[in-house]
Every structure is written in C-alpha cells, then in structure tokens.
Amino acid sequence: xxxxxxVEQIADIEADFPRWYTDVVLxxxxxxxxxxxxxxxxxxYGYAVWENIQxxxxxxxxxxxxKNAYFPLLIPMSYFTKEAExxxxxxxxxxxxxxxxxxxxxxxxxxxxxxxxxxGTMYSxxxxxxxxxxxxxxxxxxxxxxxxxxRPFLRTSEFLWQEGHTAHATEEEAMAETMQxxxxxxxxxxxxxxxxxxxxxxxxxxxxxxxxxxxxMEAMMKDGKSxxxxxxxxxxxxxxxxxxxxxxxxxxSQKYAYTSSWGVSTRLIGALIMAHGDSRGxxxxxxxxxxxxxxxxxxxxKGGVVEKCLxxxxxxxxxxxxxxxxxxxxxxxxxxxxxxxxxxxxxIEIGPRDIExxxxxxxRRDTLVKEEYPLGGIxxxxxxLLSAIQKDMLEAARKRRDGRIVCADDLDGINDGVExxxxxxxxxxxxxxxxxKVKAVTAATARVFAEGETAEKCAVCGKKAEHVVIFARAx
Amino acid sequence: xxxxxxVEQIADIEADFPRWYTDVVLxxxxxxxxxxxxxxxxxxYGYAVWENIQxxxxxxxxxxxxKNAYFPLLIPMSYFTKEAExxxxxxxxxxxxxxxxxxxxxxxxxxxxxxxxxxGTMYSxxxxxxxxxxxxxxxxxxxxxxxxxxRPFLRTSEFLWQEGHTAHATEEEAMAETMQxxxxxxxxxxxxxxxxxxxxxxxxxxxxxxxxxxxxMEAMMKDGKSxxxxxxxxxxxxxxxxxxxxxxxxxxSQKYAYTSSWGVSTRLIGALIMAHGDSRGxxxxxxxxxxxxxxxxxxxxKGGVVEKCLxxxxxxxxxxxxxxxxxxxxxxxxxxxxxxxxxxxxxIEIGPRDIExxxxxxxRRDTLVKEEYPLGGIxxxxxxLLSAIQKDMLEAARKRRDGRIVCADDLDGINDGVExxxxxxxxxxxxxxxxxKVKAVTAATARVFAEGETAEKCAVCGKKAEHVVIFARAx
Numbered sequence: 001x002x003x004x005x006x007v008e009q010i011a012d013i014e015a016d017f018p019r020w021y022t023d024v025v026l027x028x029x030x031x032x033x034x035x036x037x038x039x040x041x042x043x044x045y046g047y048a049v050w051e052n053i054q055x056x057x058x059x060x061x062x063x064x065x066x067k068n069a070y071f072p073l074l075i076p077m078s079y080f081t082k083e084a085e086x087x088x089x090x091x092x093x094x095x096x097x098x099x100x101x102x103x104x105x106x107x108x109x110x111x112x113x114x115x116x117x118x119x120g121t122m123y124s125x126x127x128x129x130x131x132x133x134x135x136x137x138x139x140x141x142x143x144x145x146x147x148x149x150x151r152p153f154l155r156t157s158e159f160l161w162q163e164g165h166t167a168h169a170t171e172e173e174a175m176a177e178t179m180q181x182x183x184x185x186x187x188x189x190x191x192x193x194x195x196x197x198x199x200x201x202x203x204x205x206x207x208x209x210x211x212x213x214x215x216x217m218e219a220m221m222k223d224g225k226s227x228x229x230x231x232x233x234x235x236x237x238x239x240x241x242x243x244x245x246x247x248x249x250x251x252x253s254q255k256y257a258y259t260s261s262w263g264v265s266t267r268l269i270g271a272l273i274m275a276h277g278d279s280r281g282x283x284x285x286x287x288x289x290x291x292x293x294x295x296x297x298x299x300x301x302k303g304g305v306v307e308k309c310l311x312x313x314x315x316x317x318x319x320x321x322x323x324x325x326x327x328x329x330x331x332x333x334x335x336x337x338x339x340x341x342x343x344x345x346x347x348i349e350i351g352p353r354d355i356e357x358x359x360x361x362x363x364r365r366d367t368l369v370k371e372e373y374p375l376g377g378i379x380x381x382x383x384x385l386l387s388a389i390q391k392d393m394l395e396a397a398r399k400r401r402d403g404r405i406v407c408a409d410d411l412d413g414i415n416d417g418v419e420x421x422x423x424x425x426x427x428x429x430x431x432x433x434x435x436x437k438v439k440a441v442t443a444a445t446a447r448v449f450a451e452g453e454t455a456e457k458c459a460v461c462g463k464k465a466e467h468v469v470i471f472a473r474a475x
Numbered sequence: 476x477x478x479x480x481x482v483e484q485i486a487d488i489e490a491d492f493p494r495w496y497t498d499v500v501l502x503x504x505x506x507x508x509x510x511x512x513x514x515x516x517x518x519x520y521g522y523a524v525w526e527n528i529q530x531x532x533x534x535x536x537x538x539x540x541x542k543n544a545y546f547p548l549l550i551p552m553s554y555f556t557k558e559a560e561x562x563x564x565x566x567x568x569x570x571x572x573x574x575x576x577x578x579x580x581x582x583x584x585x586x587x588x589x590x591x592x593x594x595g596t597m598y599s600x601x602x603x604x605x606x607x608x609x610x611x612x613x614x615x616x617x618x619x620x621x622x623x624x625x626r627p628f629l630r631t632s633e634f635l636w637q638e639g640h641t642a643h644a645t646e647e648e649a650m651a652e653t654m655q656x657x658x659x660x661x662x663x664x665x666x667x668x669x670x671x672x673x674x675x676x677x678x679x680x681x682x683x684x685x686x687x688x689x690x691x692m693e694a695m696m697k698d699g700k701s702x703x704x705x706x707x708x709x710x711x712x713x714x715x716x717x718x719x720x721x722x723x724x725x726x727x728s729q730k731y732a733y734t735s736s737w738g739v740s741t742r743l744i745g746a747l748i749m750a751h752g753d754s755r756g757x758x759x760x761x762x763x764x765x766x767x768x769x770x771x772x773x774x775x776x777k778g779g780v781v782e783k784c785l786x787x788x789x790x791x792x793x794x795x796x797x798x799x800x801x802x803x804x805x806x807x808x809x810x811x812x813x814x815x816x817x818x819x820x821x822x823i824e825i826g827p828r829d830i831e832x833x834x835x836x837x838x839r840r841d842t843l844v845k846e847e848y849p850l851g852g853i854x855x856x857x858x859x860l861l862s863a864i865q866k867d868m869l870e871a872a873r874k875r876r877d878g879r880i881v882c883a884d885d886l887d888g889i890n891d892g893v894e895x896x897x898x899x900x901x902x903x904x905x906x907x908x909x910x911x912k913v914k915a916v917t918a919a920t921a922r923v924f925a926e927g928e929t930a931e932k933c934a935v936c937g938k939k940a941e942h943v944v945i946f947a948r949a950x
Contacts, residue, residue: 034546034547034593035547035551035593036549036550036584040547041597042544043544044543044544044612047543048542048543050545067519067522068519068523068526069516069517069519069521070517070522070525070635071516072509072511072514072516073617073619073633074511074514074633076510092576093576094575094576095549095575095584096572097570097572097573098574099570099571099573100569100570100571100621101567101569101570101621101623102621109511109570111548118509122507122509122516125507137519141617146576147576157549157575158547158548158549160545
C-alpha cells in the first residue's frame with residue numbers, strides 16, 4: 001500500500017477542514033463516538049495525550065499552592081437559582097437526574113456543568129476566620145453540558161476538565177489569582193502544547209455566567225478560526241454573597257470573600273490537532289506526544305536489524321524517551337504513513353546498510369525532513385531533536401498566526417478579514433448592539449480585548465472606541 | 476490546650492468504633508458530607524491519599540500492559556437488560572437522567588454504576604480480528620450506586636474508582652489476567668497500604684452480577700470486621716455474548732472473546748483508616764501519607780530554631796520526603812496532637828537544646844516511641860525510619876489479623892467467633908441455604924474460600940464440606 005493510497009483516507013485539509021478533523025480524530029484512534037448522542041469515548045491514544053496534559057498542568061497548579069479535591073457530581077437544582085446570571089447561563093444545558101434507587105427524587109439533581117455552586121456551598125461551611133484564607137483548591141473531573149451540535153473534543157455533552165476554585169480576603173488578591181492562573185495557562189499552552197495564545201479580557205456578552213470579569217486565551221487554528229483554550233474568571237463577591245462564603249476578619253466583623261475560578265478541558269486536544277495538524281494527519285509536540293519516537297526496521301529479516309532496533313530502543317528508554325519499536329508485519333512504507341498520521345515527532349529508520357555505516361535515518365514529523373545521524377550517541381541526538389521540535393513548532397505556529405492578524409476600520413473590513421481566515425483587530429464603542437451586529441454580519445465574535453491597544457472609532461457605529469477587540473470566527 | 480482535652484474530640488475507639496471512624500474522617504479533614512444525601516466531598520487531605528494510591532496503582536497497571544481510556548458517564552438503560560444477572564444486580568441502585576437540555580429524553584440514561592455494558596459495546600465495535608487481542612484498558616472515574624445506608628469512603632452514592640476491562644482470545648488468558656490483577660492488588664495492599672489481605676474466590680451469592688467467578692481481597696479492620704478491598708472478575712463469555720464482542724480468528728471463524736474486569740475504589744481510604752487507626756486518630760503508612768514528616772519547632776522564638784527547622788525541611792525535600800514545617804502560633808503540645816490525629820508517620824521536634832546537642836527528637840506515629848537522633852544526616856535517618864515504619868505497620872497488622880482467625884465446626888462456633896471480632900474458617904457444603912442461614916444467625920457473610928484448605932463437614936448442615944469458607948461480619 002503506497003503512501004498516496006493511505007493518505008487518501010483523510011480528507012484534504014485545504015478542501016474540507018471539518019471533515020479532515022473528523023477523519024483525523026477517528027482514524028488515529030484518539031476518540032470514538034459514544035452510544036449516546038453527543039458523547040465521546042477517549043481512546044487510549046487520546047487519553048495518553050490528556051494524561052500528559054494533566055501531569056504538566058497539575059505540577060504547575062501545585063507549584064502555585066493549589067491542592068486537589070473532589071466534589072460531588074450531583075447538584076441540587078435549587079443551587080443554580082441562587083446566582084441569577086449563573087442559572088440563566090447554565091440551566092438550559094443541564095442534564096437532570098429525577099429518579100434514583102428505584103424512586104422519584106423529591107428534588108431533581110443536576111449533573112454538574114461547572115461546580116461554583118456546590119463548591120461555594122462547601123466553602124461557606126469550611127470558612128470561619130481570616131486564618132482560613134486563602135482557599136485554593138482544584139478538581140479534575142467530568143462535567144456535562146447538553147449541547148445541540150457536538151464534535152469530539154470541541155463540544156461534547158460530557159467532557160473532562162479541571163476547575164480551580166479559590167477564595168480570598170481581598171479583591172486584589174482574588175484578581176491577582178485570576179491573572180496568575182491565566183499566566184499559568186499561557187505559559188503551559190506555549191511551552192507544552194506549542195500553541196501561541198492571545199490572552200485578554202472578554203466582553204460582557206462573552207463572559208462566564210456569574211463572573212465579574214472573564215479572561216480567556218484564544219488560539220488560532222489552521223483554518224484561521226479561534227478556539228477558546230482556557231478561561232480564568234474573577235467572580236468578585238457574586239458567588240460569596242449568593243452562597244454565604246463569609247469569614248470573621250481580624251477586626252471582628254463578618255466579611256464576604258472574593259472568589260475566582262479557572263478551567264481548561266479536553267478541548268485542548270482539539271486545539272492541538274487543529275493548530276499543528278497537516279495533510280498527513282496529526283503533528284504532536286514532543287511534550288504531550290504519547291509516543292515521542294518510533295523505530296522502524298528496514299529489511300527486518302536481515303541479521304542484526306531487530307537487535308540494533310532493540311538496542312536503540314533500550315537506550316532511548318533509559319533517557320525517558322517514550323519510544324515504540326514497530327515490529328509488525330506491515331511494510332516500512334505503510335508504517336511510515338501510519339506513524340506520521342499519528343503525529344509521532346521522530347521516526348528512526350534502521351536497516352542493514354545503516355548498521356554497516358553506523359548511521360540511522362531520522363525523520364522529523366514537523367518539518368518532514370529526513371537526515372542521517374550516527375548510531376553512536378543516538379539517544380542524545382533524539383533528545384536534542386525532540387527539544388528542537390518542541391521549540392520550532394511553537395515558532396512555526398506563532399509565525400502562521402502573526403501573519404494572519406489584520407486590522408479593520410469598518411464592518412466590511414472585519415468581514416473581509418475573517419472571511420480570509422484572519423483574526424481581526426477593530427475598535428469598538430463598548431455597546432452590545434455593535435457587538436451583536438458584528439456577529440450577525442460576519443459570523444465572528446469578540447474573542448478578547450487587545451490589551452493596551454487603542455483605536456479612534458468603533459468599526460461598527462463610528463462613535464468613540466473604548467476598546468480594541470480581536471474578532472474571529474470561533475469554535 | 477492539653478493532649479487529653481484535644482483527644483476528647485474523637486470518640487473512644489474501643490467503646491464506639493463506628494463513631495470513632497466518623498469523628499476521625501471528619502476531624503482530620505479527609506472528607507465532608509456533600510449536600511445531597513449519601514454523597515461525600517473528598518477534601519484535599521483525603522484526596523492527596525487518593526492521588527498517592529492512584530500513582531502507585533497506575534504504574535502497576537501500565538507495567539502489566541494496560542492503557543488508560545475514558546468512557547461516557549451515561550449509559551442507555553436498555554444496555555443493562557442485555558445481561559440478565561447484571562441488570563438484576565445493578566438496576567435497583569441506578570440513578571437515572573430523564574431530562575436534558577430542557578427536554579424529556581426518549582430513552583432514560585443511567586449514570587454508570589460500573590461500565591461493563593458500555594465498554595463491551597465499544598469493544599464489539601473495535602474488535603475485528605485476532606490481531607486486535609488482547610484489549611487491556613483501565614479507566615479512572617466516578618461511579619454511582621444509590622445506597623440506602625451510607626458512610627464516607629465505605630459506601631456512598633458516588634465514589635471514585637478504577638475499573639479495568641480486558642478481552643482475550645481464550646479462557647486461559649482471561650483467567651490468567653483475572654488472577655494477575657488480583658495479585659497486583661494484593662501486592663499493592665500489602666506493600667503500599669501495609670494491609671495484609673486474604674484473597675480468594677467468592678461464593679455464587681457474593682459474586683459480581685454477571686461474572687462467572689469473582690475473586691476478592693478481604694482486609695481485617697480493627698473491630699474484627701472484614702472490608703472487601705478489591706475484586707477481580709472472570710466474566711467468561713457472558714458479556715461478550717450479550718454485547719457481541721467477537722473477532723475473526725486465524726482459522727477464519729467468528730469467535731466470542733473472553734473478558735475480565737477488576738476494580739478498587741476510594742473505599743481503600745476507609746480500609747487504611749480502620750486497619751491502622753488508633754485512639755489518637757489516623758496512622759498512615761508512609762507510602763500514601765500526604766505528609767510523611769512534620770517538623771515542629773520548640774521555643775520557636777529562640778534564635779536559630781526556625782532557621783534549623785527550615786534547613787532540615789530543605790534537606791528532607793531534597794530527598795523527596797513530603798514534609799511540612801508547622802510554624803503556626805499554636806503550642807507544641809497542640810501541634811503534636813493535631814499531627815498525630817492526622818496520622819503523619821514521623822514528627823521531628825527541634826528546640827534550642829536540641830540544636831546545642833546537635834540532636835533532634837523524632838516521634839514515630841506507629842509505635843508512639845520518641846528517640847533522639849543526630850541532626851547530622853537527619854535526612855538519611857528519616858528515610859530509613861519511613862521505610863521501617865512501612866514494613867513494621869504491615870507486620871503489626873498481620874500479627875493482629877493472624878491472631879484473630881479461628882476455626883469453627885458449627886453455627887454456634889461461627890457466631891461465637893465473629894461475635895468476638897474474628898474471621899472464622901468453617902466447612903461449607905456449597906448450598907445457598909446453609910450460606911443464608913449463617914448470615915441470618917450470625918450476621919456474618921462468606922467472604923472468600925480459603926484456597927487449598929479442606930474440611931470434613933459443613934458447619935451448618937453437617938453434610939460433606941465442599942469448601943472451607945472464611946466467614947466474617949463485613950463492611
């Protein structure tokens with residue numbers, strides 16, 4: 001089976017990006033559809049990516065003083081009504097348990113779409129004195145939001161995520177936490193996922209239901225659309241007042257805490273696919289790739305080839321490289337395609353002639369370049385290649401993105417820009433009417449404010465601009 | 476606040492074991508009650524124990540060739556009816572989603588009580604040829620079983636667990652997998668949790684709903700009752716026939732796979748508490764203790780004390796010891812009690828006189844013995860103490876348990892044995908009637924078969940014994 005034949009299995013990335021995405025996630029066995037509409041099964045290859053993401057994030061959360069905990073899945077429906085904006089935002093998407101243990105429940109229970117309400121309830125119980133602050137807890141869990149249109153990783157009725165929830169004595173501290181975690185996400189996205197992100201505040205329309213302010217990080221996908229890859233919310237005293245999160249301060253008075261929440265989800269896997277993938281399939285950054293290097297024997301039946309492959313494998317394992325030796329019956333060409341589709345950063349080819357010459361051919365998935373390297377010290381070579389790939393992937397993604405950020409002065413300009421697959425910066429007066437108009441005309445939404453930038457006029461109404469907004473079509 | 480005063484907060488372990496348990500789990504902040512009846516919040520201290528359990532088990536699962544994945548929470552109700560025994564066992568405990576996204580669902584969805592049915596459905600889709608076997612997947616997730624009587628960690632409507640699900644070409648392979656994972660659990664229970672366990676096959680009555688055979692591991696708690704700490708099920712072709720888990724074999728014919736499943740849960744935290752705890756509270760084995768050593772300054776305001784404590788802390792951290800320095804305002808006595816209650820394996824006391832003498836007092840939580848050790852090389856000292864504690868806790872638990880296993884020839888003997896807090900070995904004819912009678916008269920159940928042991932007569936009916944059974948009252 002030739003390469004062309006094989007790659008035909010995946011739709012052309014230029015011609016049909018959505019179809020390419022679906023083909024890639026299914027054929028690389030990252031994911032499968034669950035039996036219930038809108039659900040997904042995260043298969044071992046996809047889950048291994050998630051485990052790597054978890055490990056990297058979890059160590060960052062702990063290094064910034066957070067501890068993990070676990071709160072119940074089921075939340076009394078009445079909790080949602082305590083914060084007016086929150087219930088409006090989430091009630092329509094909630095899945096509800098009405099029967100359990102063979103009986104109808106007195107009060108229906110929601111499967112958590114997010115946990116501010118139940119965690120707030122527990123914090124109000126735990127928080128007594130100023131000495132108990134700050135409370136900095138994160139949880140890794142599943143959540144459920146019943147969506148009409150779903151796509152694996154990007155929008156599914158159930159997904160996995162982490163949600164951090166903190167409570168502080170002052171506004172300043174809570175805001176500092178909100179911004180710190182946004183910074184943690186950005187550093188992680190860039191250094192681990194190799195995805196450059198634009199961070200900034202969201203408009204009132206786009207903010208989290210119940211937040212005072214939401215800060216998001218937006219990543220550009222290869223089709224020029226934006227994907228919201230993580231959010232950090234400053235909740236002020238909205239939830240502490242609704243859930244009585246109070247404490248006795250040093251001065252003897254009862255005060256409401258200031259809270260924050262922040263989260264990223266399995267959506268990040270979708271971001272990885274669409275930020276780096278190409279016509280051959282996935283391109284995974286080494287830090288999250290389940291397999292970082294694959295060894296493929298050429299003329300495996302010739303004496304010494306398998307032995308040398310196993311020797312190289314052992315050397316790489318000793319250096320903690322996640323390595324596979326593909327000893328299956330398939331042809332080398334078939335294997336090349338298969339592992340390229342799966343996005344493995346480095347492929348090592350070893351055949352009788354290579355052994356004779358003391359060399360191996362190493363193929364880089366990101367650049368598609370194959371070069372010969374000495375077999376001696378191949379472990380070090382692979383390590384330095386992996387580190388170069390990690391860095392180069394970020395730079396390549398940054399270049400791609402930076403070449404696709406344009407400015408516009410009017411609605412036509414915004415439309416033209418997003419139509420061509422760009423992020424578009426434009427002035428905005430701050431009124432909801434103009435924001436809605438952009439959406440209606442261009443199908444783009446306000447992603448984040450371009451922090452620190454200014455414009456003269458609103459691109460929609462021509463009045464004085466209050467902000468520069470980055471508009472894009474979004475996932 | 477003196478020690479006596481403080482310990483009064485916990486009920487007397489000898490006088491009221493259940494109350495002692497509840498006091499300990501709440502006051503050490505392992506857990507709290509959730510707002511919905513029967514649910515629990517696993518607080519950071521408890522969750523840290525779970526994280527340590529997960530890390531130890533997960534590396535064992537991977538070393539035996541398993542990969543993690545994630546399957547959906549919601550299972551169509553109709554799936555449960557496909558395996559007759561399975562539906563009978565689980566349907567009464569299921570929580571059901573009937574409404575989602577503002578609409579009534581056409582088919583009600585169960586929150587997974589266990590995932591054989593949905594994983595079986597996916598395996599039937601993935602499994603094509605003999606080349607795809609074995610499939611060896613594990614998932615870490617939440618499950619829900621609506622229970623009438625609940626207690627934190629031991630029995631809650633929602634709990635966290637792992638469930639391994641494998642499919643094999645032959646009966647032998649599936650049975651070997653079942654036994655291998657039982658062995659992994661036993662080694663883990665003994666070497667990590669320091670809990671000796673008795674492993675063996677369960678009776679028909681006690682087996683998993685839908686299994687051909689269930690193997691369990693039973694641990695003795697300090698009140699002499701047994702806790703089922705893990706199970707491994709050989710499912711034969713029951714689920715593969717119900718869910719069409721078939722493959723094309725080498726000989727060109729379609730065959731049903733043989734499957735297994737195995738799991739342990741947050742119940743293990745309950746086992747830890749009740750296997751090791753004492754009148755002062757928790758006693759945690761070093762390998763899962765969130766804090767392995769606590770440093771407490773004596774006369775902290777005297778020059779050099781805090782500095783020395785921080786120096787020792789840094790030394791221990793360098794050796795990867797999980798260490799806390801308690802610099803709070805509370806008195807040393809109060810801190811002693813607090814950290815003893817929390818079960819921290821080693822306490823290091825450092826005061827001006829200790830520094831002068833170049834020594835520190837180290838208290839072992841398991842033996843309650845305090846001894847002086849040189850400050851020089853204290854890191855090595857703590858490491859070797861932690862390793863000794865780990866080993867000694869297992870041996871102590873083994874001695875306690877072995878002293879409480881008795882034999883009985885008749886129903887009175889069984890009753891007398893369990894009444895005194897023993898495991899009781901007795902002959903059993905194999906009939907359900909006699910098994911039920913033991914339960915009715917003694918409140919004890921058949922835990923596992925005593926493998927390889929024989930008896931003359933059934934202790935209930937006097938007929939020929941087919942098995943020796945270990946009877947105990949159980950959690």
